[in-house]
Amino acid sequence: MKSLIVNCDSDYNLACEKIASRLKRDGHDVTKAGIDVKNINKYDNIYLSAIYTWNIPAMIKLVQQITAGTKVEIGGPAASVMADYILLKTGIKPKIGLDARFDSEPSKYLSTYTSRGCIRNCEFCSIPLIEGKTKEIHDFIPAPIVLDPNFLACSKEHIINSCEKLSALPAVDFLHGLDARLLESWHIELFFKKLNLVCWRFTFDSLKNESTLKNVLAMLKNYQIKPAEKIIIYCIYGFSDTPEDAWDRVNLITSLKAHPYAMRYQPLDTLEKDSYIHKNWTSTKLVEFKQLCNIPTMRWLNDLLRRVRTTTAR
Numbered sequence: 001m002k003s004l005i006v007n008c009d010s011d012y013n014l015a016c017e018k019i020a021s022r023l024k025r026d027g028h029d030v031t032k033a034g035i036d037v038k039n040i041n042k043y044d045n046i047y048l049s050a051i052y053t054w055n056i057p058a059m060i061k062l063v064q065q066i067t068a069g070t071k072v073e074i075g076g077p078a079a080s081v082m083a084d085y086i087l088l089k090t091g092i093k094p095k096i097g098l099d100a101r102f103d104s105e106p107s108k109y110l111s112t113y114t115s116r117g118c119i120r121n122c123e124f125c126s127i128p129l130i131e132g133k134t135k136e137i138h139d140f141i142p143a144p145i146v147l148d149p150n151f152l153a154c155s156k157e158h159i160i161n162s163c164e165k166l167s168a169l170p171a172v173d174f175l176h177g178l179d180a181r182l183l184e185s186w187h188i189e190l191f192f193k194k195l196n197l198v199c200w201r202f203t204f205d206s207l208k209n210e211s212t213l214k215n216v217l218a219m220l221k222n223y224q225i226k227p228a229e230k231i232i233i234y235c236i237y238g239f240s241d242t243p244e245d246a247w248d249r250v251n252l253i254t255s256l257k258a259h260p261y262a263m264r265y266q267p268l269d270t271l272e273k274d275s276y277i278h279k280n281w282t283s284t285k286l287v288e289f290k291q292l293c294n295i296p297t298m299r300w301l302n303d304l305l306r307r308v309r310t311t312t313a314r
């Protein structure tokens with residue numbers, strides 16, 4: 001059985017890796033490819049996964065080239081959000097949410113989830129829509145990049161057990177950030193004891209949370225964690241803020257010596273990345289803001305990641 005797995009995005013796609021591992025175990029001849037895959041009609045089964053909605057048009061175009069008779073499955077977070085649209089355009093009903101056939105597939109992965117969902121309901125975020133409230137995954141497979149939407153919203157027992165499991169890894173990075181409003185001293189002590197944390201990632205989406213941000217940095221300072229060395233703060237912008245508000249947040253972060261990372265708002269069902277422009281912004285201001293914030297931060301972060309890779313490879 002010849003099976004093709006298409007990752008519709010350029011990012012690492014955990015679902016694609018799990019499907020590939022499971023199908024290989026079942027004896028399939030598996031090919032993994034990106035959205036630019038050629039000769040799509042030489043496979044018996046095709047699985048497509050999309051993380052970002054703006055890659056859905058390219059995915060649909062690809063699906064429309066597949067000849068009748070091939071078994072085609074579509075999934076991924078973007079497909080969950082855009083299920084009706086995909087069905088309309090391709091005649092294929094996407095798999096919504098997690099797929100029990102593949103989700104617990106044991107293998108070596110780059111990323112993992114110890115939990116899904118979130119206790120909060122931020123208007124700009126698709127997690128509550130796709131994953132609902134926080135659900136802990138007790139039998140998760142440890143991997144260095146933890147993608148939990150809100151790890152600190154999990155129970156204390158789950159956080160302790162997860163850190164124990166993750167402690168076997170040379171380094172761990174909570175890529176989607178930690179909820180600063182939930183951080184307590186015992187978390188910091190536990191992370192220190194159990195994990196080689198690459199860096200501390202938080203979000204600062206509203207000036208209303210200024211005191212929370214300052215408190216968290218002060219707490220971390222008590223443990224000798226220096227913002228300039230270890231702390232990155234995500235800032236959503238272009239949603240309902242103004243350029244002045246966004247700059248106020250970034251200037252506050254830099255005044256506290258942490259590293260800001262600007263994340264441009266994309267509507268949950270956008271089919272074109274960066275096409276949305278809120279009335280408070282202009283296209284130029286949106287682009288400039290991101291460049292001015294992220295170029296220095298990425299320079300620092302890439303250097304940090306290089307150093308972590310060098311020390312953990314020894």
Ligand code: SF4
Pocket residue numbers: 118119120121122125126127128149150179
């Ligand atoms: S806290 Fe984070 S994951 Fe939860 S809804 Fe808000 S943005 Fe999404």
